[in-house]
Amino acid sequence: MTQRTDVVVIGGGQAGLAAGYHLRRLGIDHVILDAWTAPGGAWQHTWNSLCLFSPAQHSSLPGRLMPVQEGELYPDAAHVVAYLADYEKRYELPVQRGVWVDAVRRDGTHRQVDSDAGDWRARAVIGATGTWTRPFIPAVPGRREFAGRQLHMVQYRSPSEFAGQRVIVVGGGNSGAQIAADLAHAGAGLTWVTRRRPRYLADDIDGRALFDAATARRRALDEGRADWRCPPEAAAKRQVALCHQSDARSGVLGRGSGTGAVRLAVKSAWACSTASGYASRLVCSVRAR
Structure with a gap:
């Protein structure tokens, strides 16, 4: 009925x-x-x-x-x-x-x-289903011929299962970045592939700072003031937050990894981060020789 x-x-x-x-x-x-x-x-x-x-x-x-x-x-x-x-x-x-x-x-x-x-x-x-139960796996040329292990981020649990292996993480969003850092600190030989050059935030820029900036902007718009993207007191910090710090930060991410540093393969054709957000991240690994 x-x-x-x-x-x-x-x-x-x-x-x-x-x-x-x-x-x-x-x-x-x-x-x-x-x-x-x-x-x-x-x-x-x-x-x-x-x-x-x-x-x-x-x-x-x-x-x-x-x-x-x-x-x-x-x-x-x-x-x-x-x-x-x-x-x-x-x-x-x-x-x-x-x-x-x-x-x-x-x-x-x-x-x-x-x-x-x-x-x-x-x-x-x-x-309000989200994407976890319907993960998107992009049709990357050569994926079916790749003999190593392939998994989607919804299947990832811990870096320990990748110790001593060479791993490619595909995707430059929050999930791709966090899994890449997770693997690098655990000693995996890591290559991180992104569609565009990563933009690294300063350590003190988190969701709280972004929330405060968005709230201030919304308040300004409601009061009829000019549309400014960031509160004045955060302007200088924003310049730092949005600059490219790949040389300095790659060494941090790569500490303890098999390669000594995270390699940012930003120009690779195999950059399949998509609009579906974190559910599009693909992790592939191949055992070290």
């Missing part, structure tokens, strides 16, 4: 929970369908060293501050999972777990949502 509601939210990670929070506040009947059997979204399946890029107070969902993780400026994945589970419980969000949505179809002025746990008819559907 088809169930009815006003809104179906597909996905129970941070985006789906935030949507549910606002729908609940507005008194709109809704259901959140999530494929995972436990709360936490993709954070419960990430690699071991992954952490937030901003302090807890800048990483909260609407309505509830994320608590600080004791001894850590940037909370790790386990802390994020615990926060999301508590958030879901605190606001009594109507999450149905272990539900896989097969299709969304038009049904007159409504939408029909087909799932393996039954069908729903709703006035609106919010897609």
Whole structure:
């Protein structure tokens, strides 16, 4: 039997929970369908060293501050999972777990949502699935002939399994950079391939600084002032943050690696970082001779 509601939210990670929070506040009947059997979204399946890029107070969902993780400026994945589970419980969000949505179809002025746990008819559907369960693997010429191990970043867990091997990390986004650093510090012979020359940020530029800059800009626009991209007091820092420091920083990334430094193959044709974000990163390895 088809169930009815006003809104179906597909996905129970941070985006789906935030949507549910606002729908609940507005008194709109809704259901959140999530494929995972436990709360936490993709954070419960990430690699071991992954952490937030901003302090807890800048990483909260609407309505509830994320608590600080004791001894850590940037909370790790386990802390994020615990926060999301508590958030879901605190606001009594109507999450149905272990539900896989097969299709969304038009049904007159409504939408029909087909799932393996039954069908729903709703006035609106919010897609909050993320990309973790549908990783994009680019069609790189020669990939099928490559005899070494190939894996997507969603399969990466720890650099220990690559010790003593030569590894190519493809992609210049956050995930590609963090996995490259992870491998370099663990002693893998690393080559990092990016589409464009990497732009290295100063150590004190994190999500907090970017959040403050975006907030200041938004406030200026709301007050009718000129559109400036960065607060004046951060202008000098921004010049430093956006400059290319590959020579100095490559040595840092490469400390302990088999090659002694990260090689930035920025002009390689095999640069397949795509608009799908961190879910497009590909890690390939070949055993050392």
